[in-house]
Amino acid sequence: MNLINCLEEARLLGFDACGVAPVDTLTREKEVLLRWIEKGFHAGMGYMAKNIEKRENPALLVEGARSVIVTLTNYYTSRRQEKDVPVIARYAYGKDYHIVLKERLFRLLSVLKEKTGRDIRGRVFVDSAPVFEHEWARRAGLGWIGRNTLLVNPRLGSYCFIGVIISDFEPSGYSLPEERDFCGTCNRCVEACPTGALSSREVNANLCISYNTIERKDEIPLEIKEKMGQRFFGCDACQEVCPWNGKAVMHRVKEFLPDEWLMHMSREDWLELDEETFKSRFKDSPLSRPGLEQIKRNLSQPLLL
Ligand code: SF4
Ligand code: SF4
Structure with missing residues (x-):
């Protein structure tokens, strides 16, 4: 082939x-x-x-x-969540x-x-x-x-x-690697990162909001929490500013369409959510990775809402 x-x-x-x-x-x-x-x-x-x-x-x-x-x-x-509700990264x-x-x-x-x-x-x-x-x-x-x-x-x-x-599939030819780097002199993502997690094309996960809100098991340090703004699950800041995303078009995957409820959930809705409802509602969602307890931890003060 x-x-x-x-x-x-x-x-x-x-x-x-x-x-x-x-x-x-x-x-x-x-x-x-x-x-x-x-x-x-x-x-x-x-x-x-x-x-x-x-x-x-x-x-x-x-x-x-x-x-x-x-x-x-x-x-x-x-499509974005309703104004003034806690913010989730788009991928979720x-x-x-x-x-x-x-x-x-x-x-x-x-x-x-x-x-x-x-x-x-x-x-x-x-x-x-x-x-x-x-x-x-x-x-x-x-x-x-x-x-x-x-x-x-x-x-x-x-x-x-x-x-x-x-x-072990061997096509009769291969794609050409991308040797160019179109970032040029742009530095927008580095400047937009709320916690200064990016430098020299590296991310320091200790400072990254995505890591802290999704992967981190213990308490989120206060100095990170203070910089999270309304985010409580992931972070899109370093993608939102990228000029190469200016032409991004709507995806074509019906499974990625948002859960309407999720788009409107307020901080109170999240904090009042019980484990059973969370599991039935989000069992196939990326939100199930940290689980409800961790989500509530992320929403605890001083989240700036
Ligand atoms: S995801 Fe957010 S916190 Fe992490 S590197 Fe990107 S902008 Fe910074
Ligand atoms: S914002 Fe986009 S183009 Fe600019 S440096 Fe970051 S990744 Fe490169």
Whole structure:
């Protein structure tokens, strides 16, 4: 199967962009990661310091791996929550992207098996395994890694989920890597970060509102809370200011459409919510990751509402 056919199959399944990179060993990225960990910038994400060899070498994740298929799925929406309610990052408006994307990636893998007539050995990954997704996306020609540390696609911007298939599939050609960096002299994301978490194309998770509101298990330090504004689940500040998101268009995934209730929930609604209602309402939502107790912790004073 040639590369064009593979990309067309991805498009037919609803992916907004796709590219294929040959498998390689990402030693430079591993060294950058190790320096980041040494500085303690991974905060409480101990899993970032594990399975580093697998992260460096995809052949340790999938025996005989030949290629890395990378897909982008746009999740941008101009729809915002009601004014003056606690703010959630856009990615969490609808159904959990892990569920939606894994299903699509498995379908893509099945289609490739069917069309090539080969029993392709592969695994799908969505932000839950030791994979350098951003670097693979760059190598698959899908964009560059911006100063906000996110992948920026010149057509879609940065509000995209990355889904990956590592497999022994070998197309007859590969995508061209993106060697350019279109951030230029722009520094808007760094300047817009409310906590100063970004510098030198690195994020210090200790300071990042996304980490503190979603991953952090203990109390959020007062100096972070004071800078969270109305945010209580994730943060889009370093994406909202990016000029490459100025042309972002509405996503096409019905599962990502917002839960209407969520768009109107006030601080009081959240604080009065009981565990049973939360579970039935948000069981397939990214909000289920931290859980209700942690959400209520995030909403405790001095959240500036
Ligand atoms: S998500 Fe928010 S806090 Fe984290 S780096 Fe971006 S702007 Fe800063
Ligand atoms: S805001 Fe500017 S510096 Fe930051 S990622 Fe976008 S283009 Fe790059």
